[in-house]
Amino acid sequence: MTDAIRAEGLVKRFKGKTALDGVDLVARTGAVLGVLGPNGSGKTTSVRVLSTLLRPDGGHALVGGFDVVKQPHQVRRLIGLTGQYAAVDQGLTGTQNLVLIARLLGYSRPAAKARAAELLERFSLTDAGGRPAKTYSGGMRRRLDLAASLVGRPSLLYLDEPTTGLDPHSRNELWNVVRGLVDDGVTVLLTTQYMEEADQLADDIMVLDHGRVIATGTPEELKNRAGHQVLQVRPVRTGRLADAAGVVESVTGSRTRSTDDSVHASVTDPGMLPEVVRRLDAAGIAVAELSLRKPSMDEVFLAITGHAAEDTAALNGHSPERTNA
Amino acid sequence: MSTMTDAAPRAGAAPEPPAWISPLSAVRHGLLLTWRSLIRIKNNPEEVLGLTFMPIMFVALFVFVFGEAMMGDWRAYRDFTIPGITAQSVIFATIGTGVALNTDIEKGIFDRFRSLPVARSAPLIGAILGDMVRYLLTVAMVLLVAVVIGFRPDNGLPGVLAATAVLMLFAFALCWLSAFVGLLLRTPMAVNIFGSLWMFPLTFASSTFVPTDSMPGWMAAFAGANPVTHVTDAMRGLMLGGPVAEPLLWTLAWSLGLVALFFPLATRAYRRRS
Known part of the structure; x- marks a missing residue:
C-alpha cells in the first residue's frame, strides 16, 4: 500500500x-x-x-x-x-x-x-x-x-x-x-x-x-537511540536520599537527578546493577524501589535536542547559540 | 464515551464530492455560508439587540433631541433626517463585514472551510451576502420606527423601495472596502477602531443630519464631495421628492469606483490571508 x-x-x-x-x-x-x-x-x-x-x-x-x-x-x-x-x-x-x-x-x-x-x-x-x-x-x-x-x-x-x-x-x-x-x-x-x-x-x-x-x-x-537506560532508586527513608545519590554516582559515574523521593541516573551498562545493590546494602540504606527502565520520551527529547520539549522560554535563556535561529 | 472506540455507525456513506467545483456548486456553497451568517443573528442576542435597539435609539435621539433646535419643528426634522439616519445606520453596519471576516480568520473557521472541498470564494460570498441581509434588516427597522413616529414620505412605498435600492447598492460597494480592511488588519478590535475612525467623519460631515449649506465653507466643500451626501440626497429625493438625477449619478459613480478599486484588493488580500 x-x-x-x-x-x-x-x-x-x-x-x-x-x-x-x-x-x-x-x-x-x-x-x-x-x-x-x-x-x-x-x-x-x-x-x-x-x-x-x-x-x-x-x-x-x-x-x-x-x-x-x-x-x-x-x-x-x-x-x-x-x-x-x-x-x-x-x-x-x-x-x-x-x-x-x-x-x-x-x-x-x-x-x-x-x-x-x-x-x-x-x-x-x-x-x-x-x-x-x-x-x-x-x-x-x-x-x-x-x-x-x-x-x-x-x-x-x-x-x-x-x-x-x-x-x-x-x-x-x-x-x-x-x-x-x-x-x-x-x-x-x-x-x-x-x-x-x-x-x-x-x-x-x-x-x-x-x-x-x-x-x-x-x-x-x-x-533505544538515546543510548542509555534510567536507574531509579527510592530509599525507604527520604532522609537517606543524598546518601543514595552518592552511592549511585560513585558506581555509575554519571550525575544523578533527585525528585522528592527518588534518585535517577543515566546508565549505559546494566551490568552495574548488582554493584549498586551491594553498595547500598553496605551503606545501610534500605531501598523501597529499585528499577532500570527505558528513558521517557521527555528524556529522549532532551538527549536528542539538548533542550526540553515544553520549555521554549527557558530554551532561549539557556542556550544563547540558538537565539539567532 | 465508551461508544467512541466502537467502529463508526454508518448514516449512509459520504457522498462522493465531485472532482472539481462547478459554478453551480460554488453558488450553492456561497448560499450555505450565507445561511450560516444569518443563523448567527438568530443565535446571538447581542446582534439582535444591535439590529433593533440601535435604529430605535438613533431615530428617537436625533428626532426628539435635535429636532426642534434644528428646524423649529421636530416633524419637519424627522422628514428631513430619516433618509439620512437610514443611510448612516447601514453605512456604519458595513464595519461589521470587516470585523466578521477578521474574526472568522482569527478563530480558524476559514481554515476549516478551506480544508474542505469547497469553492474558495464561498466564505467571502457568504459573508457579503449575509451582511446584505443585515443591511436590509437595518433599513426595515429604521423605517419601521420612523413610520411609528409619523413618517409618511410623499412618494410612498415605491419611493422608499427605490431609496433602499440606492442605499443597498452603495453599501454593497462600501462593504468591499470594509472587507479589505478586515482582511488586512490583524485583530477584530483593530478593524473596529479603524472602521469607526473613517465612518464618523464620513457619515456626520455630510447631509445626513443637517443641510450642508449651514456648514463653514471648507466643511461644506468636504461634505459636498462626500459620497454619503450624494447617497442621502438621492434617497431624500426618491422618498420625499426633489432633485434625484445628480446625486444618483454621483452615487453610481462612487459605487462603481469603490467596487473597481476594493473588489480586486479585497479578493487578493483574501487569497493571501486565507
Missing part, C-alpha cells in the same frame, strides 16, 4: 524567518505519525502545508497520491483537519456546525441531519447539540471540532496539538477517540509537544526542531 503522506524537502519562509527548512516526512497508511517538537519548531506549518492551507516555498508533498500544490481539491476530499484552537463557529449550535459542513460536502438536508446526530452521539454531545458552541466547555468544543473534521469520513486526519490546554480527563477521552479512529482504519498525523501523548498514540515519531527533522523512528527506537 502506498504511504498516506510522502513529503520531500519542504521549505517555508515567513518574512525571512525559515519555518520549515527541508522537511522530509512519511506517514504510513493506517498508522499514527506523531510530529513532536516545541513551539515554533514547524509543526503547525507542516500541517498547514500538508492540508493545502499554505503553499510551500520549496519541496513537494503527495497526500493520498495527490500533489498538495497542483491537486489541492483532490487532497481536500481525503483529509480532515482539527487545529490548535477549536475552529467551530461559536455562534452556531453544535448541530448547526455539523449540518453546515455536511451540506457543504454535498449531503442532502436529511442525510446531513442524520450525520450530525450520529457524530454528536459518538462524541457524547447529543444533549448539547441544540446549544450555541460558545456555551461549551473547552473539552466539549474540542470534541465538536474533531467531530466537524470527521463529517466527510476522511481517510487521513490531521490533529494539530489536539489536547493543548485540556484537563487530564478530557485528554484521555480524546486519546480514546483517536484510538477508535485508528481502529476504523484512519491514518492520523498528530502534532504535539507532549512526549507522553506521542508515546501513547504514535506508531512512528518524527522530531522537529527549528524547522528541521532531527530524529525519526518508532517510540521504542528513539528510546
Whole structure:
C-alpha cells in the first residue's frame, strides 16, 4: 500500500524567518505519525502545508497520491483537519456546525441531519447539540471540532496539538477517540509537544526542531537511540536520599537527578546493577524501589535536542547559540 | 464515551464530492455560508439587540433631541433626517463585514472551510451576502420606527423601495472596502477602531443630519464631495421628492469606483490571508 503522506524537502519562509527548512516526512497508511517538537519548531506549518492551507516555498508533498500544490481539491476530499484552537463557529449550535459542513460536502438536508446526530452521539454531545458552541466547555468544543473534521469520513486526519490546554480527563477521552479512529482504519498525523501523548498514540515519531527533522523512528527506537537506560532508586527513608545519590554516582559515574523521593541516573551498562545493590546494602540504606527502565520520551527529547520539549522560554535563556535561529 | 472506540455507525456513506467545483456548486456553497451568517443573528442576542435597539435609539435621539433646535419643528426634522439616519445606520453596519471576516480568520473557521472541498470564494460570498441581509434588516427597522413616529414620505412605498435600492447598492460597494480592511488588519478590535475612525467623519460631515449649506465653507466643500451626501440626497429625493438625477449619478459613480478599486484588493488580500 502506498504511504498516506510522502513529503520531500519542504521549505517555508515567513518574512525571512525559515519555518520549515527541508522537511522530509512519511506517514504510513493506517498508522499514527506523531510530529513532536516545541513551539515554533514547524509543526503547525507542516500541517498547514500538508492540508493545502499554505503553499510551500520549496519541496513537494503527495497526500493520498495527490500533489498538495497542483491537486489541492483532490487532497481536500481525503483529509480532515482539527487545529490548535477549536475552529467551530461559536455562534452556531453544535448541530448547526455539523449540518453546515455536511451540506457543504454535498449531503442532502436529511442525510446531513442524520450525520450530525450520529457524530454528536459518538462524541457524547447529543444533549448539547441544540446549544450555541460558545456555551461549551473547552473539552466539549474540542470534541465538536474533531467531530466537524470527521463529517466527510476522511481517510487521513490531521490533529494539530489536539489536547493543548485540556484537563487530564478530557485528554484521555480524546486519546480514546483517536484510538477508535485508528481502529476504523484512519491514518492520523498528530502534532504535539507532549512526549507522553506521542508515546501513547504514535506508531512512528518524527522530531522537529527549528524547522528541521532531527530524529525519526518508532517510540521504542528513539528510546533505544538515546543510548542509555534510567536507574531509579527510592530509599525507604527520604532522609537517606543524598546518601543514595552518592552511592549511585560513585558506581555509575554519571550525575544523578533527585525528585522528592527518588534518585535517577543515566546508565549505559546494566551490568552495574548488582554493584549498586551491594553498595547500598553496605551503606545501610534500605531501598523501597529499585528499577532500570527505558528513558521517557521527555528524556529522549532532551538527549536528542539538548533542550526540553515544553520549555521554549527557558530554551532561549539557556542556550544563547540558538537565539539567532 | 465508551461508544467512541466502537467502529463508526454508518448514516449512509459520504457522498462522493465531485472532482472539481462547478459554478453551480460554488453558488450553492456561497448560499450555505450565507445561511450560516444569518443563523448567527438568530443565535446571538447581542446582534439582535444591535439590529433593533440601535435604529430605535438613533431615530428617537436625533428626532426628539435635535429636532426642534434644528428646524423649529421636530416633524419637519424627522422628514428631513430619516433618509439620512437610514443611510448612516447601514453605512456604519458595513464595519461589521470587516470585523466578521477578521474574526472568522482569527478563530480558524476559514481554515476549516478551506480544508474542505469547497469553492474558495464561498466564505467571502457568504459573508457579503449575509451582511446584505443585515443591511436590509437595518433599513426595515429604521423605517419601521420612523413610520411609528409619523413618517409618511410623499412618494410612498415605491419611493422608499427605490431609496433602499440606492442605499443597498452603495453599501454593497462600501462593504468591499470594509472587507479589505478586515482582511488586512490583524485583530477584530483593530478593524473596529479603524472602521469607526473613517465612518464618523464620513457619515456626520455630510447631509445626513443637517443641510450642508449651514456648514463653514471648507466643511461644506468636504461634505459636498462626500459620497454619503450624494447617497442621502438621492434617497431624500426618491422618498420625499426633489432633485434625484445628480446625486444618483454621483452615487453610481462612487459605487462603481469603490467596487473597481476594493473588489480586486479585497479578493487578493483574501487569497493571501486565507
